[in-house]
Amino acid sequence: MAKTPETTAETTIETTVATPASRATGRLYPRAHWYFLAAIATTWVGFSRSYFMRLGSVTIYHHIHGAIAGLWIATLVVQPLLYQRGLLRLHRRIGYFAAYVLAPLMVLGGAVMLHLMLAHQEGYPPWSPYMLGYLDFLALLEFPIFVFLAIYFARTLALHARWITGTVLLLLPPALTRALFFLPFVKSFPVALNITFSLIDVILLLLIADDRRYGRVRAPYPIILALTVLAHVTLNFAGGWDWWRHCADWYAAI
Numbered sequence: 001m002a003k004t005p006e007t008t009a010e011t012t013i014e015t016t017v018a019t020p021a022s023r024a025t026g027r028l029y030p031r032a033h034w035y036f037l038a039a040i041a042t043t044w045v046g047f048s049r050s051y052f053m054r055l056g057s058v059t060i061y062h063h064i065h066g067a068i069a070g071l072w073i074a075t076l077v078v079q080p081l082l083y084q085r086g087l088l089r090l091h092r093r094i095g096y097f098a099a100y101v102l103a104p105l106m107v108l109g110g111a112v113m114l115h116l117m118l119a120h121q122e123g124y125p126p127w128s129p130y131m132l133g134y135l136d137f138l139a140l141l142e143f144p145i146f147v148f149l150a151i152y153f154a155r156t157l158a159l160h161a162r163w164i165t166g167t168v169l170l171l172l173p174p175a176l177t178r179a180l181f182f183l184p185f186v187k188s189f190p191v192a193l194n195i196t197f198s199l200i201d202v203i204l205l206l207l208i209a210d211d212r213r214y215g216r217v218r219a220p221y222p223i224i225l226a227l228t229v230l231a232h233v234t235l236n237f238a239g240g241w242d243w244w245r246h247c248a249d250w251y252a253a254i
Helices: 005-018 032-046 060-084 088-119 128-152 157-182 189-213 220-238 242-253
Strands: none
Touching (some): 060 088, 088 128, 128 189, 128 220, 157 189, 157 220, 189 220
16 A cells, blocks of 8 residues: 555654664653653642642632643643654644644633733732733743744654743743742742743753754754843843833733
C-alpha cells in the first residue's frame, strides 16, 4: 500500500524519536514532563493560601481559571510523553484541543482575573494591583503569540517545543511570586516579583546555554529572554505610570 505524506512524516518522526542519537536528531528534552510537573507543584504551593485554603470564598471565575491553567500545564506534561512514545496522532489531537480550546479560554480567563483584581484593589497592598496588572497584561499579550508560533512551527520540533516552553514560563510568575512569601525575608510584592523574574531570567539563560552546548541557539529563547528582561525592568516603574493607571482604572470600570 502506498504511503501518504502524513504516514511518511509520522514514520520519519517515530524513527527519530526511537534513535538514541544526539540532541540534533534524537529526543528533545526527554525530561520535559518532570519540569512541567515541577511547574504544577509550584502552582499548588503558590496558590495554597490565596486559593486552595479559601475554596469556599473565591468566585466561580477563580475556579474556572485555575482549572484551565492547571489543565494547560497538565496537557504539556502528557504531550512530551506521547511524542517520545511515537503516539503522534494522539499528540496532535491533544495539541489541537489545547491550542484552539484551552488557549483562548486561558486568555479570556486571564482577562477576567485582571478585571477582578483591578476592580477590587482593597484586598491588595497599595499600588500592587497596578504592578501585578501590568505583568498580567503583558502575559495576556504574549501567551497567544507564543501559542500561535508553536502551532505555526508544529512540524519543526526544535521551534515548536521552545515556544510551548515559553507559555509555561509566562504562567510561572503569579504562582512563584506567591510561593516566595513562604520565605521569611520576602515581605512585599516588589521583592517577590524581582526574585521571580530573576529566577526566570536564569532559567532562560540556562536553556540558551544548553542550546549553545549542542551547537545552535534557536530564536525562541533569546526572544523570550528579551521580553522577560523587559518585564523585569519595567515592573518596578509601572505602578507610577499615569497612563497605565488610567488604562487600568478604565478597564476596572467596564
